[in-house]
Amino acid sequence: MQTICVYCGSSTQVDEAFFRTADELGGLLAAGGDTLVYGGGSLGLMGALAQSTLRDGGRVVGVIPQFMYEEKWHMEGLTELRVVTDMHERKRTMAALADAFVALPGGCGTLEELLEIITWKQLGLVTQPIVIVNVNGYYDNLLQLFDRAVEEHFMRERHREMWTVVGSAAEVLPAIRQAKAWDTGYRKFAAI
Numbered sequence: 001m002q003t004i005c006v007y008c009g010s011s012t013q014v015d016e017a018f019f020r021t022a023d024e025l026g027g028l029l030a031a032g033g034d035t036l037v038y039g040g041g042s043l044g045l046m047g048a049l050a051q052s053t054l055r056d057g058g059r060v061v062g063v064i065p066q067f068m069y070e071e072k073w074h075m076e077g078l079t080e081l082r083v084v085t086d087m088h089e090r091k092r093t094m095a096a097l098a099d100a101f102v103a104l105p106g107g108c109g110t111l112e113e114l115l116e117i118i119t120w121k122q123l124g125l126v127t128q129p130i131v132i133v134n135v136n137g138y139y140d141n142l143l144q145l146f147d148r149a150v151e152e153h154f155m156r157e158r159h160r161e162m163w164t165v166v167g168s169a170a171e172v173l174p175a176i177r178q179a180k181a182w183d184t185g186y187r188k189f190a191a192i
C-alpha cells in the first residue's frame with residue numbers, strides 16, 4: 001500500500017477519454033489499497049479522480065492552498081483535506097507524502113507540477129518513481145522536447161530514467177513497481 005501523488009487537469013471541457021482514464025486510475029488506486037494525494041480540487045480530471053477513488057473505497061488526501069479553499073474550489077468529503085499557505089507549500093507537502101508521482105493530462109498547472117518534480121529528481125531532492133500517462137498521445141510534444149533536450153546536451157541520456165511513459169491507467173501501478181531506482185547521489189549527474 002502506497003501513497004500516490006497524481007497531478008492532473010482541472011478543466012471541465014476536455015475529451016471524455018481523459019475523464020475515463022482519471023476514473024479508471026481512481027478505481028485502481030482504491031482496489032490496490034493505495035492512498036491518493038492530489039491537489040484537492042473538485043473539477044475536471046482532479047474531481048473525477050478523487051470521486052472514483054472514494055467511490056471504490058479508497059483514501060484521498062487533498063492538499064489545497066488557502067486562496068483556493070476560500071474560492072471553494074476544494075472537494076467536499078475527502079478522507080483528509082489539508083489547507084496550506086500557498087502553491088509552494090502545496091507542492092512540497094504533496095511531494096513529502098508521496099511514494100510515487102503520476103501525471104495525467106492537464107494544463108499549465110499540471111505541466112508545472114510534472115516539470116518541477118522531474119527537476120527535483122534530477123537534483124536528487126526526491127527519488128520516487130514518476131509516471132507520465134500519455135493518453136491519446138497528449139504528452140508526445142513534451143516527450144519530443146525532452147528528446148531534444150538530451151540531443152542538445154541540456155540533459156543527460158540517463159536522465160530519461162527519471163520517468164516512465166505509459167498509455168493507460170492500467171499500466172500505472174506496474175510502471176511504479178518496475179521503475180528504475182534513483183539515488184540522491186545522482187545529483188552529481190545534474191551538472192553536465
Ligand code: AMP
Pocket residue numbers: 008009010011039040041042043068073074105106107108109110111
Ligand atoms: P491545470 O493542469 O492547469 O488545470 O492545473 C491543475 C492545477 O491547477 C491544480 O493542481 C491546481 O494547482 C490548479 N487549479 C487550477 N484551477 C483549479 C480549480 N478550479 N480547482 C483546483 N485547482 C485548480
